[in-house]
Each structure stands twice: as C-alpha cells, then as structure tokens.
Amino acid sequence: MNTFKAMRTTRTAQQTLTGSPGDIFPLLCPVREYDWIEHWACEMVYTASGFAEPDCIFTTGFPDPGGRDTWVVSRHEPPVRIEFIRTNSLRIMRYAITLADLAPGLTRARWQQTITATCEEGNEHIRTLTAEAFAEQVATLETLLNHYLQTGRMFRGQQG
Numbered sequence: 001m002n003t004f005k006a007m008r009t010t011r012t013a014q015q016t017l018t019g020s021p022g023d024i025f026p027l028l029c030p031v032r033e034y035d036w037i038e039h040w041a042c043e044m045v046y047t048a049s050g051f052a053e054p055d056c057i058f059t060t061g062f063p064d065p066g067g068r069d070t071w072v073v074s075r076h077e078p079p080v081r082i083e084f085i086r087t088n089s090l091r092i093m094r095y096a097i098t099l100a101d102l103a104p105g106l107t108r109a110r111w112q113q114t115i116t117a118t119c120e121e122g123n124e125h126i127r128t129l130t131a132e133a134f135a136e137q138v139a140t141l142e143t144l145l146n147h148y149l150q151t152g153r154m155f156r157g158q159q160g
Helices: 022-025 120-128 131-151
Strands: 008-017 045-046 059-060 067-078 081-087 091-103 106-117
Touching: 008 120, 022 091, 022 106, 081 120, 091 120, 106 120, 106 131
Parallel strands: none
Antiparallel strands: 008 106, 045 059, 059 067, 067 081, 081 091, 091 106
16 A cells, blocks of 8 residues: 655735736747746647647746656636646646736736645655745746736846
8 A cells, every 4th residue: 555645735826917817818828938938948749729728738847856847738718717737757736827807907817836746755845845935936927927018028137
C-alpha cells in the first residue's frame, strides 16, 4: 500500500486592471503573453486556432523545481474565465483567472492556484511556497498588464 499523502495548497490574489474583460481576456493566452511579458517563453504543442482555446496544450521550461511544465487549457469562457492545468514531475496545478467588470474601463482579475503534490519531493516544494510570493508574482503581472493595456507596449526590465 502506498503511504504517500499528497499536500495541497491554494493561493489567491487580485488585480485591478485598466481595461474591460474583453480587452484583457485575449492577453491571457500563451501566444499573446509574448506581447506583454518580457521573459515569457513557451512551445505550443496543440492549438487549432493558433491561440488559447479549450484543450490547447503548451509547455514552458522555467527554472522551477520539477522541470518542464505541460499546460492544458481546461476552461475557456471568454471574456470572464480561463483555467489551466499545469503539471510537472512534482505537482499538478490548477490555475484559474476570473475577470469581472468593476467600473467602465476597470476590471477585477482574480488569480487562483491550487497546487497538489504528486510525490514526497512535491510535498517539500509545497512547504516552501508562500502566499506573499504568489501575491508578489500577481502584482508584477498586474504592472505588466496595465502597462501594456495603457501603452500597447511591453514594460521592459521586469521579470514576469
């Protein structure tokens, strides 16, 4: 009998973005992220349209524990919600982004990660994750997105 007991953690953070959900949603796509995230890199595995869509698959090779990630778009509800399942050798993550109108020209974006370890090393990795680090990552993405939405250009000099 397997004695491994998987750990799970959920992190949530919010952004206030200068645009409508219809302006923002198309940017939450692995292809469009090249427009606004300076250090973004991915390899598309499958997309019929060339962009994010249901069952779109891509990979990333960020220097995170667990190695190369495979991402699958598991929910695609323009312009209000997109979810990804992101996996590597240590964990499986559900990444959900929900957009809602706050006022004309303002959107509230809710970013949520639910991370489940798939092995004891994954449990160790989860123990190192903090709500503060996730909030900082989402705040950086907020800066990058708002700059792009306001100028039509990528913000240079920040990690995304």
